[in-house]
Amino acid sequence: MKQKILLLFLLFTGMLYTTAKANETEPNNTWNKANTLTLNGSNSGIINPAGDIDWWKVKTSGDGALTLTLTARSGKPTYFDLYDTLGTIQLHGGTYTSGTTNYTVDGLAQGTYYIKVYCYYSTDTSSYYISDALTVPAQANDVEPDSTRAQAIVLPLNGSKTGHIGYYYNNHRDSVDWYKVTTNADGRLRLTMTSANGQNVYADLYDNNGTTFITGTYTSGSAVVVNQDGLAAGTYYIRVHT
Numbered sequence: 001m002k003q004k005i006l007l008l009f010l011l012f013t014g015m016l017y018t019t020a021k022a023n024e025t026e027p028n029n030t031w032n033k034a035n036t037l038t039l040n041g042s043n044s045g046i047i048n049p050a051g052d053i054d055w056w057k058v059k060t061s062g063d064g065a066l067t068l069t070l071t072a073r074s075g076k077p078t079y080f081d082l083y084d085t086l087g088t089i090q091l092h093g094g095t096y097t098s099g100t101t102n103y104t105v106d107g108l109a110q111g112t113y114y115i116k117v118y119c120y121y122s123t124d125t126s127s128y129y130i131s132d133a134l135t136v137p138a139q140a141n142d143v144e145p146d147s148t149r150a151q152a153i154v155l156p157l158n159g160s161k162t163g164h165i166g167y168y169y170n171n172h173r174d175s176v177d178w179y180k181v182t183t184n185a186d187g188r189l190r191l192t193m194t195s196a197n198g199q200n201v202y203a204d205l206y207d208n209n210g211t212t213f214i215t216g217t218y219t220s221g222s223a224v225v226v227n228q229d230g231l232a233a234g235t236y237y238i239r240v241h242t
Contacts, residue, residue, distance in 0.1 A: 029053045031087025031114045042131035047078065047119050054117040055087065056130060062110050063167045064136040069102035070117070071129040077120030078128055085170045087114040096120050109169035137164060139196060142177055149210030149237055152178035165201060166242040177240040178210075183233050191226035191238065193219050199242065206237040
């Protein structure tokens with residue numbers, strides 16, 4: 001009997017950080033006039049006159065967790081909110097500081113994100129430093145699109161694959177990955193899954209039609225999620241989701 005091992009990893013590791021400082025350029029009061037914030041870099045800005053708004057944009061190089069740090073140099077309470085593309089969908093808000101603080105938004109797919117900087121009080125002015133750092137998974141991403149049975153990635157018999165699941169960008173979340181494995185004899189099919197960041201990940205085994213559910217379960221660590229005997233030789237499909 002043949003055994004099949006599937007490895008899926010979602011751990012965020014390997015933060016890189018470099019520094020490049022320069023003043024902002026006006027006008028940058030709207031998202032579509034945002035100044036560029038270098039990935040894993042920093043910049044400085046001024047909220048002046050009172051009521052001014054600064055927008056920044058950062059283009060990430062892969063899936064991961066984006067950390068933003070703000071230092072309010074003038075000691076005035078200053079917000080820095082994170083937005084999705086087009087600057088309309090807020091991904092994080094409500095954090096402000098009169099000193100230095102940071103926050104991290106995890107599960108972001110590769111793309112361009114926007115940061116809105118403004119004072120807590122509309123009568124205040126402020127000067128600040130802003131920086132970003134992207135922490136990416138150590139494991140390679142699966143090849144998209146693979147969100148339907150027809151787009152399923154080949155999982156080598158007695159082999160393994162890595163992938164990412166659940167990452168968000170531009171009002172879309174990668175919620176499903178499909179794989180297919182072709183057995184060469186009757187026997188038992190065993191799938192082992194590893195979630196490298198401790199989040200629950202499911203693997204569902206389907207028959208050749210992609211609709212007849214056979215078995216499956218989830219893990220937040222490393223476990224055998226399918227251990228099915230009595231399967232005839234043929235092509236089977238695995239649906240992976242959070």
